[in-house]
Amino acid sequence: MADPVAISVNQVSKKFGxxxxxxxALEQVSVDIRENEFFTLLGPSGCGKTTLLRLIAGxxxxxxxxxxxxGEEISHLPPFKRPxxxxxxxxxxxxxxxxxxxxxxxxxMQDKPAAEIDSTVAEMLQLVQMESLRDRRTDxxxxxxxxxxxLARALAPHPRVLLLDEPLSALDYKLRKGMQIELKRMQLETxxxxxxxxxxxxxxxxxxxxxxxxxxxxxLQIGSPTDIYDRPSHRFVADFIGDTNFLxxxxxxxxxxxxxxxLSSGKTVKTGPTDAAANTPVSITVRPExxxxxxxxxxxxxxxxxxxxxxxxxxxxxxxxxxxxEEFVAKVQNAGPARRDWQTGQTVGIKFHSHVLQVVxx
Amino acid sequence: MNDVSQSxxxxxxxxxxxxxxxNWLLCTPALVVLVLAASGPLLVMLFYSFLKxxxxxxxxxxxxxxxxFNVILVRDIFDDVLRFADAHLSVFWRSIKLSAMTTIxxxxxxxxxxxxxxxxxxxxxxxxxxLITIPFWTNLLIRTFAILELIRNNGVIxxxxxxxxxxxxxxxxxxxxxxxxxxxxxxxxxxxxxPLYASMEKLDFQLVEAxxxxxxxxxxxxxxxxxxxxxxxxxxxxxxVFIPSLGAFVTPRVLGGGKNLMLGNLIQLQFDQGQxxxxxxxxxxxxxxxxxxxxxxxxxxxxxxGGQDG
Numbered sequence: 001m002a003d004p005v006a007i008s009v010n011q012v013s014k015k016f017g018x019x020x021x022x023x024x025a026l027e028q029v030s031v032d033i034r035e036n037e038f039f040t041l042l043g044p045s046g047c048g049k050t051t052l053l054r055l056i057a058g059x060x061x062x063x064x065x066x067x068x069x070x071g072e073e074i075s076h077l078p079p080f081k082r083p084x085x086x087x088x089x090x091x092x093x094x095x096x097x098x099x100x101x102x103x104x105x106x107x108x109m110q111d112k113p114a115a116e117i118d119s120t121v122a123e124m125l126q127l128v129q130m131e132s133l134r135d136r137r138t139d140x141x142x143x144x145x146x147x148x149x150x151l152a153r154a155l156a157p158h159p160r161v162l163l164l165d166e167p168l169s170a171l172d173y174k175l176r177k178g179m180q181i182e183l184k185r186m187q188l189e190t191x192x193x194x195x196x197x198x199x200x201x202x203x204x205x206x207x208x209x210x211x212x213x214x215x216x217x218x219x220l221q222i223g224s225p226t227d228i229y230d231r232p233s234h235r236f237v238a239d240f241i242g243d244t245n246f247l248x249x250x251x252x253x254x255x256x257x258x259x260x261x262x263l264s265s266g267k268t269v270k271t272g273p274t275d276a277a278a279n280t281p282v283s284i285t286v287r288p289e290x291x292x293x294x295x296x297x298x299x300x301x302x303x304x305x306x307x308x309x310x311x312x313x314x315x316x317x318x319x320x321x322x323x324x325x326e327e328f329v330a331k332v333q334n335a336g337p338a339r340r341d342w343q344t345g346q347t348v349g350i351k352f353h354s355h356v357l358q359v360v361x362x
Numbered sequence: 363m364n365d366v367s368q369s370x371x372x373x374x375x376x377x378x379x380x381x382x383x384x385n386w387l388l389c390t391p392a393l394v395v396l397v398l399a400a401s402g403p404l405l406v407m408l409f410y411s412f413l414k415x416x417x418x419x420x421x422x423x424x425x426x427x428x429x430x431f432n433v434i435l436v437r438d439i440f441d442d443v444l445r446f447a448d449a450h451l452s453v454f455w456r457s458i459k460l461s462a463m464t465t466i467x468x469x470x471x472x473x474x475x476x477x478x479x480x481x482x483x484x485x486x487x488x489x490x491x492x493l494i495t496i497p498f499w500t501n502l503l504i505r506t507f508a509i510l511e512l513i514r515n516n517g518v519i520x521x522x523x524x525x526x527x528x529x530x531x532x533x534x535x536x537x538x539x540x541x542x543x544x545x546x547x548x549x550x551x552x553x554x555x556x557p558l559y560a561s562m563e564k565l566d567f568q569l570v571e572a573x574x575x576x577x578x579x580x581x582x583x584x585x586x587x588x589x590x591x592x593x594x595x596x597x598x599x600x601x602x603v604f605i606p607s608l609g610a611f612v613t614p615r616v617l618g619g620g621k622n623l624m625l626g627n628l629i630q631l632q633f634d635q636g637q638x639x640x641x642x643x644x645x646x647x648x649x650x651x652x653x654x655x656x657x658x659x660x661x662x663x664x665x666x667x668g669g670q671d672g
Contacts, residue, residue, distance in 0.1 A: 059571055079574040092572040096590045105586075106576035157577065 003035040004070070006161055006193040007056060012065030014051055025051040027217045029065075033161075033195060038187050040196045042204040043214035044240070049197045052214075053163050056195065057086045069160060080109070085154035086163040090170060091146045093138040099149050100125070100134040106157035124152040127186065144175045151186070161193045168203065180207055201241045205229060213237045229287075231272055235360045238285040245291075245328050247302075251282045251359065259359060264324035267301045269352060274359035282359045288331035290356035292338060293318060293348045300349025304328060306342050316340050320348065404650075411643035419637040429640025433648055450628065450645075457625040458652070460539055460614075461607035464546040468554035468603045469596060471547070476558035476595075480565070491559065494552050502549065506616045509545045510536065513617075537619035545613040550606060554599035561595025597664050605653055625649050 014026040026048045033039045041049040054060045056067060058079035067075045074082055085106065093102050103124050107117045125131045128148035133141055138149065147167060154162055164183075168176045184207055187194045198204055204211050205225040212222045213236075221233045232238035235246065249261040252268060259271045261284055269284075276282050297303050308319035314335070320328045330350065332340040342348055411429045414422040431437075436447040479490040497505060512518045513535040520532035535541050565588065573583040589596070611626030618624070623631070625645065632642030 057575060059574070079571070080577045080579055084575075086572070086575045088568055088572060090568070092566065092568040094569060094572070094587060105573070105578075109573075109577040109579075109582060109586075153576070 003037065005032045006035045006037070006070060007033040007195070008066075008068040008071075009033075009052070009056070010066045010068070012052075012055065012062045012067060014048075014055060014060060015063040024217050026055070026062075029217070029219050031212055031219060031222060033193060035193055036191050038184065038194045038196065038207060038209045040198060040204040040208040040211045041214060042198060042201060042211050042240075044199055047214040048217040049199075049214050050165060051217075053086075053165055053195065053197050056161070057084055057163050058082050083157075083160045084163060085157060085159040085161075086165065087150050087154045087167045089166045091150040091167075093146055093149055093153070095138055098135050098137060099130060099141065102138060102149055103152045103156050105153060110157060120156055124156045127155070127189070128152045144171060144179070147171060147175075147179060151183075155186070155190060155192070158190075159192060161195060164194060164196045166197055166199070168198075169200070176203075183207065205241070213240065215240075230356070231358055232285060232360055235283055235285070235362050238358070238360050243288050243329065243331075244285045245288065246283050246285055246360075247326060247328075248324075249282055249284055251276050251278055251280055253278050254359075261357070261359065263302060264322070264326065265302050269301055269357055271357040271359050272355065276359055276361065283362070284357050285360050286352060286357055288317065288329045289315075289333070290352065291328070291330040292351045292353075293330055293332065293340075293342060294351050295339075295349065297347070297349045300351050302328070302350040303347060304350070306344050306346050306348060309342065309344060318342055318348075320350065322350075407643045407646050411640050411647055413640050415638045415640050417637075419633070419639060421639050426640065429638070429642075429644040432638070432641045433644050453623050453625060453628045454648075454652070456539065456622065457608055458656075460543055460546065460624065461604050461610075463543050464550065464607045465554075465600050465604045467543065467547045468551050469558075469600065472551060472554035472558050472599060473596075476555050476562050479555075479559050480562035481567075487563075491556075494555050497548075497552065502612055503616070505549060506545055506613050509548055510616060513541060513544060536617065537622065539618070539622055541617040542610075542614045542622060542624065545617040546607050546610055549610075549613055550603040553602040553606070557598035557602065558592065558595045561592040561598075565591055593664060597661065600660070601657060604656065608653055608656075609649055 009029055009031045012026055012029045013024055015022055015024050017023060029048070029052060041052060043049045051060065055062055055075075058074070058077055058081075062075055065075075066073060069082070069084070094105065097105065100121050104117045104121045107120055112120075121134075122131075125134055128151055130145060130148050130152065133145060138146060141149070147170075150167070167183075168179050171179060180203060183194070183196075196204075196207065205228075208225055210222060210224055211228050212219045213228060213234075214220065215236050221228060221237050223231070228237060229241055232241065232244075238244045238246075247263060249263045249269075251274070252260040252262055254260075254274050254276065256273055259274050259276075260268050261271050261282060262268045271284055274282070294300055302322055304320040304322035306318055307321050308317075310317040310319070311334075315331045315333055318330045318332065320330060322328055328350065332338050334340065410421055412425055412427070414424045414426040414428065416422050432447065433450060434447055435444050436450075437444055475494075479487055479494075482490060510517070514520070515532040515534065515536065519535075520529075523529045524532065535544070569587055569591070570583055573587045578586060609626045610624060611630055614622060614624040614627055615630075618627075626649075629642050629645045629649070632638045632645060636642070
């Protein structure tokens with residue numbers, strides 16, 4: 001039922017530099033991005049997400065591999081021959097042109113008739129609510145307004161795919177929140193595929209249909225925000241998105257339904273499915289809010305001593321030193337029903353629900 | 363409370379006045395040099411242009427407008443009829459034409475050169491700029507003779523072309539306007555490249571990428587984005603090349619021979635063989651006026667045609 005593929009990236013590698021200095025910014029990256037999708041490339045700086053975006057835009061060409069747009073090979077087309085537009089991180093608005101001239105630039109370069117340019121520019125000004133500033137110079141408007149102009153300029157030629165390179169990173173917190181909602185609205189209104197690059201995991205989780213988490217030039221996991229958050233496949237993914245705990249264990253058995261892992265405490269727990277082989281040491285991850293603290297040590301999966309209690313308004317964080325000397329953090333909602341009057345030095349039991357545990361590979 | 367703020371603002375004002383006075387004081391040496399070195403000779407020139415010419419050079423301290431008359435008019439020695447001084451007018455025209463052509467040639471050669479340097483890695487840019495400034499180490503006369511050595515009938519270029527059997531007889535470049543233009547282009551090119559480079563270095567190349575991304579072909583990126591944004595550099599470079607070209611003296615003398623005079627040579631002639639100092643002075647002031655008018659027109663025009671700070 002999924003929409004057809006808009007951009008298909010197939011086994012793409014990108015090498016920069018020569019000889020000794022050469023390094024791979026991307027290694028064997030493959031991903032299919034669907035029509036009408038809000039797709040996010042998420043990762044720390046230097047992970048290759050911007051390089052991948054620039055390859056799709058045409059500013060760089062892949063060293064090996066192919067990029068297709070609706071089944072058509074575009075790897076070696078120059079940027080001006082690709083129906084793909086970019087919103088740059090620092091907007092890159094033309095300082096010698098007005099707001100309206102900036103927005104109309106792409107259409108003008110496509111040699112569209114003047115009447116069509118005028119009407120599209122008017123439409124775009126309305127979309128980004130900038131009608132009153134159409135004749136301003138771009139250095140006479142605020143950062144948030146520049147952001148809207150950059151967006152309108154990239155959307156005006158009705159590209160098949162819109163690329164956004166950390167477009168919200170220069171805005172302050174409140175504006176960013178507002179633009180997140182607006183971006184999502186524009187994506188739904190225009191039906192254009194958005195490929196969004198960010199290092200902000202919260203931004204990625206709230207806006208995306210799907211997320212690709214990248215690190216060191218590779219895509220580690222592709223999935224919906226809930227997939228990524230609840231079922232991270234790699235230690236890096238679990239660690240990069242949200243707070244989490246890692247526990248050492250040994251895989252007893254695994255099948256397509258799930259797996260059984262023996263924890264350092266000797267107790268066995270059920271986890272989500274994994275590819276790891278039986279009888280090997282594994283890491284499992286569990287989010288702080290997915291652990292329940294109980295008094296009954298026999299019923300608990302793990303036990304330890306509370307070393308620190310931190311109150312943060314909505315939640316309380318309990319730092320616990322496990323009997324295996326591992327560190328564990330549990331988060332309890334202050335407004336929730338769970339018991340939260342644990343004191344420093346007290347011994348507590350930790351209980352998991354089987355579906356929240358996830359085996360991660362390194 | 364009010365008194366305090368009142369006296370405070372008084373104090374501030376006094377401090378500001380004192381600072382202004384001190385700044386002027388600091389400027390004084392520079393101002394003295396400027397007035398004496400720049401305005402002084404100019405005033406002397408202006409004064410001389412209204413005097414009578416002496417028999418063997420120099421001036422006679424008597425008021426006369428002959429110097430200014432002779433700039434554009436000439437009195438026939440036989441029938442005393444006033445005619446336009448065709449020779450002078452053709453020199454004016456040649457000077458302006460050659461300077462304009464030199465400026466345009468410098469833009470055409472300087473633009474890609476500056477672009478090349480500005481797009482090198484930061485570390486190697488200084489090396490390229492260094493190469494651009496090397497000719498300045500050599501005396502202008504020597505550089506001009508080097509060009510002569512290249513373009514004369516028995517020179518490097520003609521000999522090479524003949525050795526390659528591309529031409530049967532040497533191309534006459536020496537003693538033409540072309541020779542003057544080649545020479546001046548060579549001499550003044552760095553003055554174009556340096557300001558062009560300065561404005562290109564500041565150019566945000568992401569704007570170029572943005573234009574590519576928005577369906578602009580390479581030539582259109584150049585016309586619609588790069589050129590408008592580096593216009594201050596083009597204007598500055600053009601001014602720096604045009605002005606000295608207009609008054610150039612050594613280069614036209616060596617490469618243009620005696621026939622192809624430019625304004626600088628004409629002026630020099632009046633103070634030398636011509637022994638007509640008032641005319642020379644009047645011509646100098648005229649040259650100054652041409653430069654100023656041209657600059658005004660140029661700057662006004664380049665501002666109007668879209669540049670924000672041309």
